[in-house]
Amino acid sequence: MAEVQLRNVSKRFGNIVAVDDLSIDVKDGEFVVLLGPSGAGKTTTLRLIAGLEGPDAGDVLIDGALATGVHPSDRDVAFIFQQYSLYPHLSVFGNLAFPLRSPRRRSSEEQVRARVHAVAQMLHMEAKLDNMATHLSGGEMQRVAIGRALVREPKVFLMDEPLSSLDAKLREELRIELKRLHRKIGATILYVTHDQVEATTLADRIGILEHGRLVQLGTPREVYGNPVSLSAAQRLGSPPINLLPPTLFNSAAVPTGTATVAIRPEDVLLHEGNARDAPGAPHPRDALDLKVLEYSPLRHLLILEHAGTAVVATTMVERNFSPGQSVGVSLPARSLLYFRADGRRIPT
Missing domain, CATH: 2.40.50.100 (RNA polymerase II/Efflux pump adaptor protein, barrel-sandwich hybrid domain)
Structure with a gap:
């Protein structure tokens, strides 16, 4: 795993400032949740770390090395999107094995099988390996999407509202799975959501974003009990403050x-x-x-x-x-x- 650092990063889209002078340090093995309303700059922040967008100012560092200008495929990060984005013509096994069979990460078939079965066991998906992706439930498809990132063993996991399209029961089940996985593999995770329940149950620390700026960064208890601003105070709590x-x-x-x-x-x-x-x-x-x-x-x-x-x-x-x-x-x-x-x- 690796630490992630943003140093005074800014990003504009025309007249819209998506990320505004953002500085944040994510420790090695830490689970940090970026919480905020739509348009706060959460997804753009992940895309800047992944290299899918380039900053207008500032630097991105991964594992202490400057990543600004480095091609996304060379950053060794895994991006899990809100939609499952599975390959419908492949089985669960094929989807999980796909990253290991790419030209950049060519592995022996024996290694592929060993890694896929280990990840499937971790996600309780062993019995589904032969199923086509289109024959899975929403929760199962999201498990496969997470597993496809896990097989690569990247330095950093970037998760963009991966549970938002699931029903309440499945969200609760997968929240538990994600927390269990994090404790088991010690991954460095940046997770984006607007759901305060996800934020407070998953995060080691929560970063409150408003209009592209970091309002507060702290443990769920710190942000809840000692908010630095009215917007931070309103972001956590049900019923609201x-x-x-x-x-x-x-x-x-x-x-x-x-x-x-x-x-x-x-x-x-x-x-x-x-x-x-x-x-x-x-x-x-x-x-x-x-x-x-x-x-x-x-x-x-x-x-x-x-x-x-x-x-x-x-x-x-x-x-x-x-x-x-x-x-x-x-x-x-x-x-x-x-x-x-x-x-x-x-x-x-």
């Missing part, structure tokens, strides 16, 4: 320049009776009586309203909440995040 006006709070306790106060739904505290009598309430203005709008007992999801502002809370309290009911809520100061109008986090 609450965004509240500072007028809901004691003005003396809100930092100067605050435009938005945020709090995770699981940090909202519920109380029996009037919120102002709640023990440990941070301040009368921070302890509110809210009206119930909706309650989902299966998800323990409570949606409340105060002065036109919705507040979402998750609770394991064993009680029923009815629409219109008044509920006491505290918003602990230790759980509040403050952001400026431009989205930058205000340290506290």
Whole structure:
């Protein structure tokens, strides 16, 4: 395996800046997920590393060597696309063996068979080796696409939303398979997705991309618990983080320049009776009586309203909440995040 480094890389397509002065280090054997909305520059970043696009500025390094200008076939990276891109006229065995039979990687037939069977066993596809690719399910086809990359034993795996076209059950199964494979082979993986569940379950570190720029890079816990910006705070969390006006709070306790106060739904505290009598309430203005709008007992999801502002809370309290009911809520100061109008986090 190998480390990957991007040094001040930029890429434009006409007037569109797809990647903007991006610098990132991916360690040897690390699983890094690039997370962001459509148009954030995630796929372009992978294509720059693979050599399918050339940077307008900056450098790409693979295993410490400058890869900028090196032909894609000489970079020793494997690209797994969103669509399976299998050869329909070949069997599973033929698809898996194809990279090993190419002129650049010519292997003996004995070596090909040994490697294909080892990878098929790893992916639980041994019984399907004689099946034509067109006779496989979606999950099986994606396994073959992953296996076709694995047989090459490249330095780096680049995965562009490989699970997005599968149904929810298959996505969950293959997420588990990918994590298991990573632990087994210790591969260096850059994985692109807009799905926060994939990001938080797969990643050693998550890179949040917005408009081609790296907003934050850290472990899932770091990005979730200590976001550097409003966009990073909104990227992780289900249900999403609450965004509240500072007028809901004691003005003396809100930092100067605050435009938005945020709090995770699981940090909202519920109380029996009037919120102002709640023990440990941070301040009368921070302890509110809210009206119930909706309650989902299966998800323990409570949606409340105060002065036109919705507040979402998750609770394991064993009680029923009815629409219109008044509920006491505290918003602990230790759980509040403050952001400026431009989205930058205000340290506290």
